[in-house]
Amino acid sequence: MSTNIHRGLAGVVVDATAISTVINETNSLTYSGYAVQDLAASRTWEEVAYLLWHSDLPDATQLADFRAAEAAQRSLDRCGQELLRKLPETCHPMDVLRTAVSYLGAQDPTEDHADRTANQAKALSLFAKLPTVVALDLRRRRGQDPIPPDPTLGYVENFFHMCFGEEPPADVVRAFETTMILYAEHSFNASTFAARVITSTLSDLYSAVTGAIGALKGPLHGGANEAVMHMLVEIDDPARVEGWLDEALAAKRKIMGFGHRVYKNGDSRVPIMQAALDNLIATYADDRTRRLAEIYTRLQGAMLDRKGIHPNLDYPSALAYHLMGFDIATFTPIFVMSRITGWTAHIVEQLTANVLIRPLSVYAGPQPRPVPA
Numbered sequence: 346m347s348t349n350i351h352r353g354l355a356g357v358v359v360d361a362t363a364i365s366t367v368i369n370e371t372n373s374l375t376y377s378g379y380a381v382q383d384l385a386a387s388r389t390w391e392e393v394a395y396l397l398w399h400s401d402l403p404d405a406t407q408l409a410d411f412r413a414a415e416a417a418q419r420s421l422d423r424c425g426q427e428l429l430r431k432l433p434e435t436c437h438p439m440d441v442l443r444t445a446v447s448y449l450g451a452q453d454p455t456e457d458h459a460d461r462t463a464n465q466a467k468a469l470s471l472f473a474k475l476p477t478v479v480a481l482d483l484r485r486r487r488g489q490d491p492i493p494p495d496p497t498l499g500y501v502e503n504f505f506h507m508c509f510g511e512e513p514p515a516d517v518v519r520a521f522e523t524t525m526i527l528y529a530e531h532s533f534n535a536s537t538f539a540a541r542v543i544t545s546t547l548s549d550l551y552s553a554v555t556g557a558i559g560a561l562k563g564p565l566h567g568g569a570n571e572a573v574m575h576m577l578v579e580i581d582d583p584a585r586v587e588g589w590l591d592e593a594l595a596a597k598r599k600i601m602g603f604g605h606r607v608y609k610n611g612d613s614r615v616p617i618m619q620a621a622l623d624n625l626i627a628t629y630a631d632d633r634t635r636r637l638a639e640i641y642t643r644l645q646g647a648m649l650d651r652k653g654i655h656p657n658l659d660y661p662s663a664l665a666y667h668l669m670g671f672d673i674a675t676f677t678p679i680f681v682m683s684r685i686t687g688w689t690a691h692i693v694e695q696l697t698a699n700v701l702i703r704p705l706s707v708y709a710g711p712q713p714r715p716v717p718a
């Protein structure tokens with residue numbers, strides 16, 4: 346038995362997956378073989394969600410059925426809405442989302458934890474309901490009544506309608522879809538791995554998703570998109586960027602939205618998100634956002650100059666969500682709305698050839714000794 350320690354499982358291959366991969370030679374991410382750049386350029390969010398669950402893009406009939414099934418399941422029952430409204434506003438929206446998934450799990454009496462068809466149905470139900478939860482929570486924190494889902498609207502238009510009471514322009518819909526498509530799946534990242542660990546014990550899908558939400562919340566993972574926005578606001582002045590960065594690096598602070606465990610020469614998803622962000626800035630930025638965008642650009646240059654470290658997807662996504670009008674604490678919950686597809690695809694895949702995930706550790710505590718009398 347090897348006693349080599351792989352801290353953080355860095356470089357360790359744990360299992361095979363057919364869902365997605367990063368192709369290092371071309372620095373591209375593929376879902377079922379399709380490059381995300383191509384998907385983001387030509388497909389809707391619903392088509393990509395379908396792809397992640399069915400390993401192929403839908404034809405027109407499959408897409409229409411999928412859209413109809415999603416639109417029909419958006420509502421959260423009265424009891425669930427009351428439960429969420431009772432949660433303290435001091436808790437993070439990710440806690441609300443985690444509680445909502447736990448509640449939905451408690452409402453589902455089915456015991457068929459390993460049944461593929463049942464799990465795909467549960468995944469679709471969560472996919473449809475999470476935007477309703479996120480929008481309800483955003484509005485209650487703004488002191489506004491919830492807006493019920495509108496089944497005549499598409500996924501993205503309905504989400505904006507539930508948050509803001511209006512549908513966004515087509516270019517904002519497209520930018521939002523781009524973030525959803527890019528965030529949807531990324532092989533064995535920490536939250537997906539957490540979901541697979543929980544699934545490997547033959548626990549249920551809701552438990553695995555609840556655990557994954559907890560893993561995504563942390564700022565070293567999905568919570569980074571919120572941390573990026575707080576950081577840009579904290580820097581405040583474009584002229585302060587380099588000084589702020591030097592002080593932060595001297596204090597060994599991690600600069601949010603930079604670096605990645607897999608990509609060492611740049612996150613393959615960033616160029617396409619950057620293009621979407623540039624369009625948003627050109628059309629919608631006011632003086633304050635232009636100032637934040639200048640801080641954003643200078644910090645990216647300074648980080649490359651000082652550390653040779655590139656931004657990850659959370660960097661452009663954060664400013665994009667800000668420009669779309671979302672409150673900062675909603676950014677990571679929106680990541681969940683997207684990643685629910687990847688998580689549940691992995692839960693189903695784990696169950697097709699399940700093996701309990703249970704690594705070893707090297708013991709580093711006291712030698713055996715008698716319990717004092």
Ligand code: SDX
Pocket residue numbers: 353528530531533534535564565566567569598599600601602603604605606607652654657658659
């Ligand atoms: C996501 O895995 C996925 O696929 C995740 C994700 C997904 O789609 O699921 O892409 C989503 O989680 C993106 C990452 C979001 N997190 C952040 O933006 C937080 C800031 N980033 C870092 O803390 C860091 O880069 C990590 C956590 C993302 C990766 O960490 P690693 O692989 O463990 O790398 P490391 O911390 O060991 O860093 C190696 C070196 C260190 O310097 P040295 O000690 O060797 O001199 O790079 C430095 C680090 O200090 N470094 C950073 C840095 N990132 C790496 N220094 C300052 N700021 C940073 N952001």
